[in-house]
Amino acid sequence: MNKHQKPVLTGQRFKTRKRDEKEKFEPTVFRDTIILGLNEAGNDLEAVAKFLDTTGSRLDYRRYAETLFDILIAGSMLAPGGSRIDDGDKAKQTNHCVFSAEEDYETMRNYAQLSKPL
Template sequence: SSVCPSAVSYCLPVCAREAARAAHRYFMNKHQKPVLTGQRFKTRKRDEKEKFEPTVFRDTIIQGLNEAGNELEAVAKFLDTTGSRLDYRRYADTLFDILIAGSMLAPGGTRIDDGDKTKVTSHCVFGANEDYETMRNYAQVFSKLIRRYKYLEKAFEDEIKKLLLFLKAFSEAEQTKLAVLTGILLASGTLPATILTSLFTENIVKEGISASFAVKLFKAWMSEKDANSVTSSLRKANLDKRLLVSILLLA
């Protein structure tokens, strides 16, 4: 029997399309990697981190600190677990500003959100009791955090150097807490002695802030380590000559 030419002309494109679709499905099934149920692509986690802005980051950290309160073990645990979902690397300065000063800091050391109670926390170094043991406990929080997230080491050094430049903006009590904390962290090796170069900035030297801070810092450092250890650390950082006067004040 004869086949209608119009039927043939219609059938060929349809068959060709079906064949192409079948070939495409075969190719995709053959080359697609198996995906386990619940598996998430690696880029997904990175994309989630990209969404965070400093203010969102700030709010999350402050909420966690407020919930942990004065229980520093709870603070350390919160910081440990939160680092897996927040981008500590990108917002390290915000993280350390809050942990020390309780708020994001503007250039010069003023609190950006000081007027908004929901954006600041008193559960920080500056809001803690002004005693040696409390500062020692806070030093352990920072040491644990940096051991857990090694990439924060340099950012923490930069933060302390920055805060030393901002000393004039802080109260005497806040300066004392920072001095003791820094001395303990220098003794433990969490901070290098090179951060002390910030103390030679002209404006804080002239007003006597630098000398007062250095005395408290070295007192804390030498409570943890002997004089030979302190001198050795200063010598390695090429700072021993300039800081010799401060050490002698403690004698």
């Protein structure tokens, strides 16, 4: 059996279909965007909730759900084993998280209501 190469047209462009195009999975870019917005919101939980609602239309919360959960609970992305992946950089962590909140019922209830619409 001979293996002959099939003729190829030169100058032909292959079109990719939209279903074949894949978005890159970049959780660090997502983390930086969320943390920047949370830090700009100040100490007001209403401003944090408003920021999360407005960015929900631009950012894909379903795709980055684990990263978002890590940020809202621990303040930064977590490595396997539970340590933070922030390299000691304060720009990569936020104080708007459950771990750095006061330990009383009202504060915890407010943080739970904050993440409820997500």
